[in-house]
Amino acid sequence: MEIRDLLTSDSVIANLRVTSKKQALQELAGAVSRVTDLDERAVFDVLMEREKLGTTGVGNGIAIPHGKLPGLDKLYGMFARMEKPIDFQAIDEQPVDLIFLLLAPESAGADHLKALARVSRLLRDRATCDKLRGTDNAEALYAILSNSADVQAA
Amino acid sequence: MELSNHLILIGSALILVSIIAGTLSSRFGAPLLLVFLVLGMLAGEDGPGGLKFNDYDTTYLVGSVALAMILFDGGLRTRWKDFRGVSAPAAVLATAGVLITAAITGVAARFLLGVDWLEGLLIGSIVASTDAAAVFLLLSARAMRLRDRLSSILEAEAGLNDPMAVLLTITCVGLITSTDPSLTLDTATIVAGQFSLQIVGGLLAGLFGGYALLTALNGLSIASGLYPVLAASGALLLFAGAQEIGASGFLAVYIAGLVVGNRRHKATLLINRFHDGLAWLCQIIMFLILGLLITPSSLIPVILPAVAIAAALMFIARPVAVGLSLAAFRYPPREIAFVSWVGLRGAVPIFLGTIPVIAGVDNAETYFGVVYVVVMASLIVQGWSVNAVGRRLGVLLAPRPAQPPRVEIDLPSDLGKDMTAYTVQARSMALRRDLARLPLPENIDVVSIIRDGILRTPADLERLAPGDDVILLAPPDQTAALDRLFGARQPGQNDPDAVGEFSFDAQAPLGAIADAYDFWIPSNRRETAVGDFLRRNLLRMPVTGRRLHLVSVELIVRRAENGRIITVGIELDPITGRWRRLFDLTKVWLESRLGRR
Numbered sequence: 001m002e003i004r005d006l007l008t009s010d011s012v013i014a015n016l017r018v019t020s021k022k023q024a025l026q027e028l029a030g031a032v033s034r035v036t037d038l039d040e041r042a043v044f045d046v047l048m049e050r051e052k053l054g055t056t057g058v059g060n061g062i063a064i065p066h067g068k069l070p071g072l073d074k075l076y077g078m079f080a081r082m083e084k085p086i087d088f089q090a091i092d093e094q095p096v097d098l099i100f101l102l103l104a105p106e107s108a109g110a111d112h113l114k115a116l117a118r119v120s121r122l123l124r125d126r127a128t129c130d131k132l133r134g135t136d137n138a139e140a141l142y143a144i145l146s147n148s149a150d151v152q153a154a
Numbered sequence: 155m156e157l158s159n160h161l162i163l164i165g166s167a168l169i170l171v172s173i174i175a176g177t178l179s180s181r182f183g184a185p186l187l188l189v190f191l192v193l194g195m196l197a198g199e200d201g202p203g204g205l206k207f208n209d210y211d212t213t214y215l216v217g218s219v220a221l222a223m224i225l226f227d228g229g230l231r232t233r234w235k236d237f238r239g240v241s242a243p244a245a246v247l248a249t250a251g252v253l254i255t256a257a258i259t260g261v262a263a264r265f266l267l268g269v270d271w272l273e274g275l276l277i278g279s280i281v282a283s284t285d286a287a288a289v290f291l292l293l294s295a296r297a298m299r300l301r302d303r304l305s306s307i308l309e310a311e312a313g314l315n316d317p318m319a320v321l322l323t324i325t326c327v328g329l330i331t332s333t334d335p336s337l338t339l340d341t342a343t344i345v346a347g348q349f350s351l352q353i354v355g356g357l358l359a360g361l362f363g364g365y366a367l368l369t370a371l372n373g374l375s376i377a378s379g380l381y382p383v384l385a386a387s388g389a390l391l392l393f394a395g396a397q398e399i400g401a402s403g404f405l406a407v408y409i410a411g412l413v414v415g416n417r418r419h420k421a422t423l424l425i426n427r428f429h430d431g432l433a434w435l436c437q438i439i440m441f442l443i444l445g446l447l448i449t450p451s452s453l454i455p456v457i458l459p460a461v462a463i464a465a466a467l468m469f470i471a472r473p474v475a476v477g478l479s480l481a482a483f484r485y486p487p488r489e490i491a492f493v494s495w496v497g498l499r500g501a502v503p504i505f506l507g508t509i510p511v512i513a514g515v516d517n518a519e520t521y522f523g524v525v526y527v528v529v530m531a532s533l534i535v536q537g538w539s540v541n542a543v544g545r546r547l548g549v550l551l552a553p554r555p556a557q558p559p560r561v562e563i564d565l566p567s568d569l570g571k572d573m574t575a576y577t578v579q580a581r582s583m584a585l586r587r588d589l590a591r592l593p594l595p596e597n598i599d600v601v602s603i604i605r606d607g608i609l610r611t612p613a614d615l616e617r618l619a620p621g622d623d624v625i626l627l628a629p630p631d632q633t634a635a636l637d638r639l640f641g642a643r644q645p646g647q648n649d650p651d652a653v654g655e656f657s658f659d660a661q662a663p664l665g666a667i668a669d670a671y672d673f674w675i676p677s678n679r680r681e682t683a684v685g686d687f688l689r690r691n692l693l694r695m696p697v698t699g700r701r702l703h704l705v706s707v708e709l710i711v712r713r714a715e716n717g718r719i720i721t722v723g724i725e726l727d728p729i730t731g732r733w734r735r736l737f738d739l740t741k742v743w744l745e746s747r748l749g750r751r
Contacts, residue, residue, distance in 0.1 A: 113707065
């Protein structure tokens with residue numbers, strides 16, 4: 001599973017200006033609805049449902065909100081770099097500034113899990129995160145994300 | 155000739171089955187010694203084995219040898235500095251504690267069985283001491299980690315309290331069988347004299363014998379394989395010699411083990427390893443033979459009063475005895491409660507129960523049956539629940555990390571350093587630094603490293619890799635530090651390799667999580683909180699990093715406090731062995747059928 005299979009160049013936001021977790025998820029849902037024909041409200045609801053089970057703020061300033069949506073034909077990702085870190089009720093209680101959102105069709109099954117694991121591995125890499133934090137250009141961000149080799153965890 | 159071959163066949167088969175059954179029992183937390191005991195009963199006359207074995211004398215002989223070896227091994231493994239700190243409370247527990255336990259249990263036996271006071275006291279004395287084999291075995295389990303002080307006092311008590319019980323038992327038997335059973339000043343003096351001889355004689359014999367054994371070990375030049383045999387036969391000689399003069403052999407071998415184990419001597423590793431195996435063998439054989447000896451159907455008439463006596467022992471006698479004995483030592487109440495609960499009875503009472511039978515006391519076989527039921531009840535109730543009780547009382551520490559593969563080699567020069575070889579584990583501390591900056595304790599040198607079967611010097615390599623074999627020259631007391639360095643790290647709460655990619659609150663409903671990640675769960679567990687589900691299916695203490703496999707994902711304990719799960723992790727792309735997978739799924743399926751809703 002490669003990141004470029006999940007992410008297109010127009011689904012990267014370089015400077016998202018939000019102040020809260022809810023606002024961030026709303027903005028991202030809106031952005032998703034503009035590139036796909038998904039309903040903004042439906043996307044937001046799915047993400048919030050997932051947050052209720054436990055935060056997707058995985059620590060070190062990273063959040064990976066995700067969920068399954070009927071009417072999606074393939075895995076769909078969106079990346080956003082916050083202009084200022086926001087409170088995401090993350091597991092380590094640190095503010096979040098990098099968000100990778102991942103939506104999957106109802107029937108994605110194992111692919112969904114593999115994609116999530118892949119995104120998690122990608123953003124676990126300190127060097128990659130440093131590079132992402134040091135760039136405020138959407139194309140550059142996309143290049144960093146899509147060119148990263150998969151370092152399979154031992 | 156045919157008979158001896160049959161004996162070998164049956165004996166070895168029983169031991170093998172015991173070992174295999176033991177590994178299985180640890181999965182279910184069943185007390186190991188109970189498994190051996192039950193196997194012995196199954197092999198016996200009421201079980202499918204149908205072996206007839208009724209020889210109290212042989213049992214007494216085998217039991218003596220086995221107990222002596224177990225106590226010697228227990229002494230070898232006790233660190234002097236741990237022992238010293240608890241010697242006073244342990245000594246009180248081992249003397250006054252035993253006396254109080256015997257007295258209260260004796261009163262209970264007097265009324266429950268309707269026997270005389272002296273007979274009641276005899277039964278009380280027989281079951282008054284905690285069992286070294288059971289306690290040592292229980293406390294060495296990896297999951298049972300207690301504060302040092304707590305495990306030391308339990309071990310020391312078990313090592314020290316047998317002579318008191320032996321003495322009380324022999325005194326009662328003597329009084330019962332003597333023609334004039336009235337307690338006069340003369341008999342009291344004799345008892346007091348015997349008591350001092352048992353204790354003081356045992357102590358002195360232990361010290362003297364221990365140092366003599368040390369001198370022999372260090373002075374003699376013999377084939378290296380003979381050193382452990384020398385130690386074992388020395389210990390047995392000491393045991394029997396002490397018993398011969400009326401001193402306590404049990405006390406003597408424990409003390410001798412303590413002396414030998416805490417002094418530098420030759421062939422330390424050989425002796426420790428040999429005695430570790432020998433103690434296991436003795437435990438297995440002793441409990442098998444005790445299981446064989448009893449005819450379970452003969453226990454039926456005494457089972458009700460005996461269970462009542464066991465309850466009096468566990469819930470009244472032992473707590474009172476521990477409470478009074480430790481009152482002066484300022485132990486916190488929950489530790490006193492825990493010590494009370496770990497009053498495991500085992501081989502010693504059964505073994506002491508053979509004494510009245512051999513001495514020809516009236517009804518002795520009935521008493522033996524009673525003692526047997528009391529021990530079984532203690533092993534089942536206390537042995538099985540001790541983990542849960544420890545958790546509830548909050549005295550358990552997180553389990554020790556698994557020991558990394560390590561081999562030690564005694565150097566013949568005896569300079570106080572051993573050669574030690576480790577295989578570096580994945581996720582170990584040693585991988586995080588360059589070789590030159592490895593945080594090695596002082597006094598330790600890296601001799602060489604073997605990577606892919608090729609010998610390298612430390613200068614050749616920049617950094618260690620998982621699977622490298624590292625050979626070091628290190629003092630034996632530094633192994634704990636080295637274990638930490640080369641072993642796998644305790645999983646951190648935020649290390650995704652250890653606790654999974656995502657996390658859930660323990661209260662989140664399992665069904666919603668299973669829907670979100672497409673994994674199978676039993677349909678009647680959808681409403682269960684994910685934390686409860688995980689805890690019920692682990693069968694073990696929930697500790698950060700423990701996992702449960704569910705077809706395509708693994709649920710992991712991410713954060714737990716005092717046995718309660720707070721956060722659950724999920725690993726989405728797990729690598730699980732086939733057997734592990736099958737085992738976990740069976741467990742989950744069974745729990746969903748049998749567990750409460």
